Every structure is written in C-alpha cells, then in structure tokens.
Amino acid sequence: MVKSFQYIYNDEHSLNQFIQEHGIDQYPSLLIQAFVGDSPLAVIKGLQRHINRILPRGTLIGCNSNGQVIGGSIVSEIVLSFTIFEVTVIESLLQERSGSSKQLGQQLTGVLGQSDTKAFIVFASHLHLGVQEFLEGVSERGDEIVIAGGVSSDLPDKRPTYVFTNDEITSEGFVTASLSGEELKIHSHSIEEWQEVGPVFTITKAKGNILGEINHVKPIRLLDTYLGERFVSALPDSSIEFPFLLRRENEKVAVYIMNVLPDGSVELSHGVTEGDTVSFGFVDVRDSIRSTTKLLSRLKRHPVETHFVYNCVARRRYIRDVTNQELSFFNQVSPLTGFFSYGELGGTGGKPKLMAHSLSYLGLSESVREPIRDMKIDFQLTPEADVMMSLTHLINTAEKDIKELTQNIQISEEYYRSLFDNNTDFVYSTDLNGRFNSLNPSFMKTFGYTREEILGKSALNFIREEDAVRVRRHFYRAMDGREQYYDLPIASKKGEVNFFQIKNIPITVDGKCVGIFGIGRNVTKERQFEKKITQLAYYDGETDLPNKMKFREIVDEHIQRAKKKKRQLAVLFLDMDRFKMINDTLGHFVGDVIIKELSQRIQGILPKGAYLGRFSGDKFTVLLTKEVNGTTISGITQDILETVQAPFSYQGKEFYISVSIGAGIYPQDGEETADLLRNADSALNWAKSKGGNNTVYFSRDMEEEITRKVEMEAHLRRAIEKQELFIAFQPIINIQSQSLIGCESLLRWQHPSWGLISPGEFIPLAEETGLIHDIGKWVLVESCIQLKEWIDRDAGKFYISVNVSARQFQHPTFLNDVEEALAISGLPAEYLCLELTETIMLHDASRTIDAMKSLADLGVKLAIDDFGTGYSSLSYLKHLPLHILKIDRSFVQNMSDHTPDVAIVQSISTMGKGLNMKVVAEGVETPGQLELLKQLGCDFAQGFLIERPMPLEKMNTFLTKMHLVTNLDI
Structure with missing residues (x-):
C-alpha cells in the first residue's frame, strides 16, 4: 500500500x-x-x-x-x-x-x-x-x-x-x-502537445548551446521580425510562450532561449548543430x-x-x-x-x-485498487482557453484579418504579425452568404484554380452534393460564434480527391460576425494511417471481429440507447471448453484456423442487432440488442451450443469442441458496461465450473461470491507477512510397527476476522491468482526448517511430506526452490517427500518426467497423492522415479469385507510392491480399517484414527509420546 x-x-x-x-x-x-x-x-x-x-x-x-x-x-x-x-x-x-x-x-x-x-x-x-x-x-x-x-x-x-x-x-x-x-x-506519462507555427528555419551557425545564426541572420533580428519587439524585450522569460521546435529523429523538441548574448546570438536549453531545422512552437490546447x-x-x-x-x-x-x-x-x-x-x-x-x-x-x-465508477471527466473550455485556441488556429492568416480579430481575442497585432503572413495550409474567407472574398496562395496551389475562378463564388459549388447539408450546418454554427472543426473530401480542378481538415472561425468586428475564416490542411495520408491504426487497435487481426476495447465501446453505445428507450440488452461470454488441448497437441496454427471457423459459424446464426467480438484467445462475446427476453436468449445460446458442437475438419481429421456460455442482462445484471461484462464473465466461470457445454445466467449469489473472492485475494496476498498462515502436521505411521514414519505438512489460514478458512476455499484461489508459487515456496522452506529442528533435538527421524500443486510444479524455478529450501534448512534431501497430484501428468508429460528425475537425483522422495482418482497410466508409472503411492481416502473409507474398494486397495498395494514403492492409505478413521489395511499388505497409514492435523505445539507434545523409528525405511 x-x-x-x-x-x-x-x-x-x-x-x-x-x-x-x-x-x-x-x-x-x-x-x-x-x-x-x-x-x-x-x-x-x-x-x-x-x-x-x-x-x-x-x-x-x-x-x-x-x-x-x-x-x-x-x-x-x-x-x-x-x-x-x-x-x-x-x-x-x-x-x-x-x-x-x-x-x-x-x-x-x-x-x-x-x-x-x-x-x-x-x-x-x-x-x-x-x-x-x-x-x-x-x-x-x-x-x-x-x-x-x-x-x-x-x-x-x-x-x-x-x-x-x-x-x-x-x-x-x-x-x-x-x-x-x-x-x-x-x-x-508525459503530456507535451505542440503545434508548429510560421515557417521552418535552418540553423546556419551554432556551437553547442549557442545559436549564432538562423537562415544566415542573427536570431534576435529574426525574432524581432517574426514575433515583434515586445517578445524580444521580454526574453528569456517570453521564450516559454513561443519556444523553438527543434526537429530531430522524427520528433519535435521544445528548446528555450536561456540568455541573449551581446552580439545577437542566444543561448539555448538544448545543444543544436548547423543544418538542424526549427520552427516556432505554440501549445495545442x-x-x-x-x-x-x-x-x-x-x-x-x-x-x-x-x-x-x-x-x-x-x-x-x-x-x-x-x-x-x-x-x-x-x-x-x-x-x-x-x-x-x-x-x-x-x-x-x-x-x-x-x-x-x-x-x-x-x-x-504497491497494491491493486478497484476502478473508479463515479468520476466524470468533462473539461469546460473557458474564455481563456478559447483565446489560446483561437490564436492557435488563426496563426498564419492574413495581417489585415488579424487586426480585426484581435479586437475579440485581445492579442497584440505587432506581437504575432509576421507569424500570420505565411502558411502552408490553405486559408480563405467568405461573406455571410458563403461566397469567397479572399484566398491565400496555398489555396490556389492546392486546388489548381485561379483567383478569378474562385472569388465571388459560393463555397458549396466546390464540394460534393451529399456534403452540402453538413457544411452548411458548420457554417451557421460558426456565424453563431462557435469555432467548427470537420473533415471534408474536396476535388481539385483536375478531379483528384483528397481529405482536408477544415476549421471555420467567425470574423468579428465591433462584436458582430461579418464573415467566416476557413483554414484547411490536407490530411489524406493521416486519415489513411488512422484508419489502419484503428483497425489494428479496435479489431482482432485473425477474425476481423471487434476486440475487447471496441466491444466495450459498442456495449457503451447501446446501453445509452437502451436507457432512453428502456429496453433490455444481453451480453454473452463464450469460452471454448478444453481448447488448450488443441493448441498443445496440434499447434497454434491449427488453433487459429479453428478460431476463424468458429467466429464464422457463430456469426452465421446470430440474429439482426447482435454483435460478435473476440475478447481474447478462445473467448468470444456477443451483444444482443433486439427483442431481448428469456426465450430469445435461450434460443440463441442453444443455437450457439449446437453450431460449435458440429465437428471441425483439418487434414482429413475431425475434432469436436464444446462451449461454455455466461449470460448477463441489462439493466438487472449491471447498468454500466464494466458491471455487465464482469457479471456475464462471472456466469461464464460458473458454467465452466459445472463441466462446460452449458449456459449459466448471472445471479446475485455469484456477485456475493465474487466480492468475497476479491476480498479474500487481497487478504491472501498479505497473509504470509501478517503471519496468518501456519502449518499443521498430520502423522503417518508404519502399520506393522505402529511407529511414526513421517508427517504431512498441511497449510492452514487463520484470518483475524473470518476465522479458520478452509484450504478448499483459499488454495484454489491461490492457484488461480498465481499466489500458489510464493505460498508453496514458503510452506516448503518452513517444513524443512521445522523437521531439521526436530531431528537436531532428537525428536526422531522421519520424513516430512509437502504437497505440490500442478501450477507450482510447472513453475520454471521449482527445482531451484527445492534446492534453496534444503540449503536454508540444512535438511538432508532424503527426509523430504514431495506429494504430486496425478493431474501433473496432463501438462507436458515428457517435461514432467524430466523434472521428477531431477528431483529424485537430489535425493528427494516423490509421492503420487490421491492415487486412483486421476489419470495415471501404468505405462507412465513404471518410468517415474516414485517412492510412495497414496491411496485416496474415498477407497479407504468405503472399505468393508465385501466391497470392491477392498480389491482396489489390495491391487494398489500389490502394484506398489511390484514397482518397489511404499503405499500410504489416507483417511483411516476406525480400528477396523487399520486392521484390514494391515491384512491387505499396506505399508503406512494416515488419518483421524492416528491424529488429526495438529498445530506445532500439539505436534511437539505428540512427538514426546509417540514411539519413533530410528531410520527411514522408504
């Protein structure tokens, strides 16, 4: 914070x-x-x-x-x-x-x-x-x-x-x-907006920060000519208003005059060299x-x-x-x-x-804040700002017209006189009927007409008929005293059409508008470039669909309309189920091909008034704007589910995909775009958690859960440093000798307000947010330190077992984390056992096997946790450097003399012996279960019958009473 x-x-x-x-x-x-x-x-x-x-x-x-x-x-x-x-x-x-x-x-x-x-x-x-x-x-x-x-x-x-x-x-x-x-x-961020005014000059004499000549003239003479005596007499302070703009490496650098030297040279805030080009700069408000x-x-x-x-x-x-x-x-x-x-x-x-x-x-x-929803950004242009903008837009217009305009904007004619004499943009004026009465040379050069062909003619004669209404509207607004800015395509005498940015400014004499000034700049290349940039910025490059930013704008626009007409809207979030498997197995190229076909299929079944966007990766969004009700939404989502389920073909092979859909409805699920999208996305997460291939509508129960989840994440980020996390220890015994052979480290969270939080609630959150790596590393180090302390004080010699999540195991520094934990604690590697889930094998099996072998080379013991509930293949097991199989508690708790679970436990025990592994039975709660496990040849047991997970103080008491082994038989 x-x-x-x-x-x-x-x-x-x-x-x-x-x-x-x-x-x-x-x-x-x-x-x-x-x-x-x-x-x-x-x-x-x-x-x-x-x-x-x-x-x-x-x-x-x-x-x-x-x-x-x-x-x-x-x-x-x-x-x-x-x-x-x-x-x-x-x-x-x-x-x-x-x-x-x-x-x-x-x-x-x-x-x-x-x-x-x-x-x-x-x-x-x-x-x-x-x-x-x-x-x-x-x-x-x-x-x-x-x-x-x-x-x-x-x-x-x-x-x-x-x-x-x-x-x-x-x-x-x-x-x-x-x-x-x-x-x-x-x-x-840096905000520096300059507009070049006046002609471009070349520096013809300079050394370091000393500017000797511009266009072979002393700088003071040139400044006096273009900016007037008042500007020169106020130097160097006045330089902050009209600095030089130095063109260098495709950027414009504002350069101040720091000092005026006796010979008419000036000292600048930046170094310059002969051949550099400069112009005057003025802030673009x-x-x-x-x-x-x-x-x-x-x-x-x-x-x-x-x-x-x-x-x-x-x-x-x-x-x-x-x-x-x-x-x-x-x-x-x-x-x-x-x-x-x-x-x-x-x-x-x-x-x-x-x-x-x-x-x-x-x-x-130092931490993340929630977005601000009630802040309205609306700059009000004051008379002061209007004056500055009027000056900016009128720079370089004719001296005669500036004398009239200065009565309104109160700027000294002498001060800016020469800046208005030359202009590369075309400048014109019209009377109140829109007839041209003055032109500058750039106007005739741009369009190829002579002065006689233009003067006295209506400006509407030189534009397209379909633009006339729009131009007339801007003209009347300028007559009312409001400056106008718009783009307009105009053809030259030869018929060549370019786009121009037009500015219309009222000419005011004695408080009355007597005509209109127009300034035009050729922006054809800029508009083409902007169009390309807009495409890149607002549309997905692979599907040409609106991207996340553009889709938000579309929703914004339709919410404003829906508010006025009191209509409902619906936002659907679509996410392809298990699409990552296609990318991982067939490659991203095939994934991209399928994404394109998916977008085309979905677009093909959407009704009028629906908008499809690609939010990210394999996630799409749909906005429904017409006849939005439960029946239409249900029909559309069912159509989407069916069209996605149809097989995809690539190189003669067929692939099947399903989709999860989350729906949010305006206004009940959010009156603002951010709320509506967030809630529809939450519904999507629920749909995926239900197994996918279905549609879930947002409900307020989800919102409460999301709020708690967000709060919990914020608290979890600080839980280690606030010492709210602690480790509980659950003993593991040798069934035959009834002696302690190991203990499992189990993470717990004691929150000061919420009390003891279930690991089933906060550990998945740690996985989702990426916090699991730091938390898992902390558990690893603390567990090793604690066991080393027990060993040093002769509390016994047993291994400590630490759970490792799939995400933590896949982290590129995990092997280093294990080495660091052993080094910090001084614990011999053979006393550490890492419990891995079977799902680890689903993520890049060859890399997983290599990582496991590297850990085994350190001397660390490896266990497969909850064995029998995942996706383990016997062909993998025989190649893995495993030392322990842990039988899932569901098999142990359902054991009796006549249930299939007995056969499963016996099979796992037999298989473990055949693979030279020890077998641990989890969830042992009754003496009968323990006796049956002993008969079935199971090696170790863990469960409430032996002890519940204990805090450190209680574990210390347990160790003083328990008969301990003197060596590790793993």
Whole structure:
C-alpha cells in the first residue's frame, strides 16, 4: 500500500501536530517532497532542521517552485508531501555540478540504480545546468527506469534557486530520490502537445548551446521580425510562450532561449548543430486536453494509490483554468501533489528528455485498487482557453484579418504579425452568404484554380452534393460564434480527391460576425494511417471481429440507447471448453484456423442487432440488442451450443469442441458496461465450473461470491507477512510397527476476522491468482526448517511430506526452490517427500518426467497423492522415479469385507510392491480399517484414527509420546 498526506507548512509545532495526528512517524519507508516556492536559503535550512528532528528516518528532497499543488489546487505557500510505502526502498542523492552534467547522470545510475529500481524523481536547481545532457547520462546504461520531475522555477528578483535533501543544499546541481522494490507499480506519462507555427528555419551557425545564426541572420533580428519587439524585450522569460521546435529523429523538441548574448546570438536549453531545422512552437490546447482525458480515463479504470505532477509554469500562466480542472480531476483519483517548473523531466529508460509547456506525471502503487465508477471527466473550455485556441488556429492568416480579430481575442497585432503572413495550409474567407472574398496562395496551389475562378463564388459549388447539408450546418454554427472543426473530401480542378481538415472561425468586428475564416490542411495520408491504426487497435487481426476495447465501446453505445428507450440488452461470454488441448497437441496454427471457423459459424446464426467480438484467445462475446427476453436468449445460446458442437475438419481429421456460455442482462445484471461484462464473465466461470457445454445466467449469489473472492485475494496476498498462515502436521505411521514414519505438512489460514478458512476455499484461489508459487515456496522452506529442528533435538527421524500443486510444479524455478529450501534448512534431501497430484501428468508429460528425475537425483522422495482418482497410466508409472503411492481416502473409507474398494486397495498395494514403492492409505478413521489395511499388505497409514492435523505445539507434545523409528525405511 502507498499513501500520501499533503501539508501547508507553517512552523515546527504545527508540523509536528500534523505528523502525530496521521501517524506519519510510524513508517520507516517515507518519501518527503518539499516545494518551497520563492523561500530564501534561511527558510529552507530551517525546514531541513525541523523535518530531521521530527522525522529522522524520512527521505527528503525539495526545490524552489513557482506555484505548488496540494489536493488538486494551486497555492503559494510551502507544500510538504509525505508518501509512505510498505515495502518500497527510498534513497536520495544530491549532486553538485563541477564538470560534465552527463557524467553526473552516469554517476546517478551507478550510485542509486539497483536491479529493482523502478523510478527516479529528479529536481534541477536551474536550466543552465545542462539538464538534457544529465538525462542522457542517466539513460546511457539502458535501465528501464522511469524519470519524472522538474527544474526549479526562476525567482522574480533573480535570486538563486535551490534543490536540497535532508542534510545538503545547492544552487548548482541535481537532487534525486530513487524508488526500488519488486512490488512497486509505476504509471508514468508525459503530456507535451505542440503545434508548429510560421515557417521552418535552418540553423546556419551554432556551437553547442549557442545559436549564432538562423537562415544566415542573427536570431534576435529574426525574432524581432517574426514575433515583434515586445517578445524580444521580454526574453528569456517570453521564450516559454513561443519556444523553438527543434526537429530531430522524427520528433519535435521544445528548446528555450536561456540568455541573449551581446552580439545577437542566444543561448539555448538544448545543444543544436548547423543544418538542424526549427520552427516556432505554440501549445495545442485541444490536443493537450485530449491527452489528459485519455490519461485520466486510464487512471479511472486502473487507479493508482498516489501520484505527482510536475507542471510547466506556462500552463499555469496561459491555460490556468484548464490546468485547474486537470489537477482537480487527478485529485479525484488519489491525493495529488507537485509543483510548477521551468522545464519538465519525463520518459522511461530509453530516452528521458527535458520538456516544455508540458506535464510530467508519476503514479505509484504497491497494491491493486478497484476502478473508479463515479468520476466524470468533462473539461469546460473557458474564455481563456478559447483565446489560446483561437490564436492557435488563426496563426498564419492574413495581417489585415488579424487586426480585426484581435479586437475579440485581445492579442497584440505587432506581437504575432509576421507569424500570420505565411502558411502552408490553405486559408480563405467568405461573406455571410458563403461566397469567397479572399484566398491565400496555398489555396490556389492546392486546388489548381485561379483567383478569378474562385472569388465571388459560393463555397458549396466546390464540394460534393451529399456534403452540402453538413457544411452548411458548420457554417451557421460558426456565424453563431462557435469555432467548427470537420473533415471534408474536396476535388481539385483536375478531379483528384483528397481529405482536408477544415476549421471555420467567425470574423468579428465591433462584436458582430461579418464573415467566416476557413483554414484547411490536407490530411489524406493521416486519415489513411488512422484508419489502419484503428483497425489494428479496435479489431482482432485473425477474425476481423471487434476486440475487447471496441466491444466495450459498442456495449457503451447501446446501453445509452437502451436507457432512453428502456429496453433490455444481453451480453454473452463464450469460452471454448478444453481448447488448450488443441493448441498443445496440434499447434497454434491449427488453433487459429479453428478460431476463424468458429467466429464464422457463430456469426452465421446470430440474429439482426447482435454483435460478435473476440475478447481474447478462445473467448468470444456477443451483444444482443433486439427483442431481448428469456426465450430469445435461450434460443440463441442453444443455437450457439449446437453450431460449435458440429465437428471441425483439418487434414482429413475431425475434432469436436464444446462451449461454455455466461449470460448477463441489462439493466438487472449491471447498468454500466464494466458491471455487465464482469457479471456475464462471472456466469461464464460458473458454467465452466459445472463441466462446460452449458449456459449459466448471472445471479446475485455469484456477485456475493465474487466480492468475497476479491476480498479474500487481497487478504491472501498479505497473509504470509501478517503471519496468518501456519502449518499443521498430520502423522503417518508404519502399520506393522505402529511407529511414526513421517508427517504431512498441511497449510492452514487463520484470518483475524473470518476465522479458520478452509484450504478448499483459499488454495484454489491461490492457484488461480498465481499466489500458489510464493505460498508453496514458503510452506516448503518452513517444513524443512521445522523437521531439521526436530531431528537436531532428537525428536526422531522421519520424513516430512509437502504437497505440490500442478501450477507450482510447472513453475520454471521449482527445482531451484527445492534446492534453496534444503540449503536454508540444512535438511538432508532424503527426509523430504514431495506429494504430486496425478493431474501433473496432463501438462507436458515428457517435461514432467524430466523434472521428477531431477528431483529424485537430489535425493528427494516423490509421492503420487490421491492415487486412483486421476489419470495415471501404468505405462507412465513404471518410468517415474516414485517412492510412495497414496491411496485416496474415498477407497479407504468405503472399505468393508465385501466391497470392491477392498480389491482396489489390495491391487494398489500389490502394484506398489511390484514397482518397489511404499503405499500410504489416507483417511483411516476406525480400528477396523487399520486392521484390514494391515491384512491387505499396506505399508503406512494416515488419518483421524492416528491424529488429526495438529498445530506445532500439539505436534511437539505428540512427538514426546509417540514411539519413533530410528531410520527411514522408504
């Protein structure tokens, strides 16, 4: 579990009260982030002293900042963020620059970068440090470590800005906190959306970070020409609004002007070389909102336990309302903190980078949270954001029209004058009747018309008739003051059709709309690419069916319709029974062929209004939207069962498959898509547990069981460390001598609230969730340690028998786990017996035999548990290095002088002797059963007659009374 607390710092006394109130000082693994605004050096040092006195075990990193985030709000006070972890290890490092920043980055990974390090949080004291070079040094080793953080913001009076740890502080360096641990889950993201504006320039003179000439002109002259005197006089601060966009390796990097030199050159935040191309960049507000919405949607489905944002001051300055909404949404997921910086650090492993006008995001969890269902993400575009978007869309339009538009968007004409002079996109204007009255050169070049052929004509004359209604609708909306965005196919004079993205913007003079501006960009290639990407992202590549993501969207859409019309829907989950056997025996190619035919068969029998999707592997989904009732659902599921049961042919051979179906009905089984799908899937699991080849409808009893199962899984994950699991021991005796020959280790779970939980309930859950490997390893080690302790204190010499599940046995490290358990305990291998189920032989028999032989080579004894109830083949048995057969209790408990079970037990005993194995009878409960087993030649016995499974204390008492053997006769 990860948990954060935020606090506005006042003084040591109130800080101490806050820490005591929340018990923060009780946690040894504690990360403290301090964002101190424009606080001077003395205040920072006082804060260090206070934290070190109150939280001596906490790891502190901090920096100056220009706006601090607490609880999703922006404040000016000092903000402290306390983040507690259960198992994550935190370390910090302050590095003062004395040479190469790249070397500092290399040094960081050498000092803090461990094999399980997941993330670095990095703060830099200022931009002049060579931050990008530092990041390149960090990533040079190739570790997949997430990097997030920011650069301390400049202070108004040019005072130094600082970064600091518990004991150190510098105005010339970096501070880093490393987060390490196998259970730590990282979710990182960077939002940086730029739009190129104005022409593209070529750098003609440069050295390192010094830009000497652009297009053979001093940078200051070029900036004055394109951005105006006001922009130049405000440098370097104004550079954050219109940085250069450097084109390099198919990406655009925002580059700040750090300093203006006397000769008209400028110092940049990144190194550049002659021949590089740059343009001016401006934030694309709409794309930024889209990116943030996608991130928030992912967090809504998979929420983190705590998270941080390191946000650009330009976002706070120019799109403050949007930024405030953004922070508020993040805070609905989990407690949020962070600060506003002069450069954000982002990226994972390969290419971390210094970003601008961006947001660097870091989410942390040590456990899994439930999805958030009641969170609505709906950004409201404020007048401030509208101004910025209007500017973005109108950049490069004619100077005359900008003078009119600036009355509405209040942007200095001089400031942006030359940016609007040149445009590679076509730009036009129309009057209120839709007739063209101005065009730019790109318009005529794009479509091949002369100016005379266009001016005065209606725009509707140049588009398809079927698009006219849609275009007219957008035109009228633009006249009402609403900017419009749409795609439109337009033919050139030669008849060549391309797709264009059109933006319509009202031209307003004295508060009245006098015409419409249009800006068009050729997006044909982009739309073709998007179509291909959409196909890949939303449809299954083998069957062309909607995939999981697309199917969810389809269900979403139909639920909205069903709500309005008060209709029922049904979702069916289909899973092929024992399909894995086809893949394992015939190969995945044949499996894919059958999957395609399956999808075609099912599609062929579905009614109108039904949608088929491929959820994953051999699992399909069906949405029924028309005339949904018990009769129609039953009829459709029966048709599916029958069509799947028909034989499949491949290379002259026939194969038979059956299907399990789970059904969920809207709205009674879920009013939201996630609930409806989850409940239908639960019904499917019930159908499979009933043997398959049937249909099960969801019921609330299943929901209660699922809820308990989810809760139990969460508790089970912590059961070992909370010492809730323990081992019970059940003796195994030599029937002839009545002496102890062994004991079986049996896992038990004593929950503090639920009491003693049945192994039959939690062990299958451990198998299903993959927890069985860690739990089984723990049982193995503890059992070996306990037996070694008994042997060392002369409590007797007997073997200990440990159950091994099929999934645990198939794990690639199982042999190493056994070796490790023996090494840790010091127990000789011959005292350990591993009990395997017969079902192990169903999973890759040849590999299983090899694994068993490797275990036998160690000296470990092997037993087949519950023998007679599974699928063992005598031909396998004679080749296996087995030492013990354990007769299933069902045969022993039903024994009497005249039942077939006597013959079965006698046959197994005889077979065991013939194969040189010992035979153990389980479930012995009466003296008569024990006597009969003795007559039948059975070797060992185990059951309630001898002793029930006992906790350690009772087993110790039992050992002091029991007659013990002095050697192992196995």
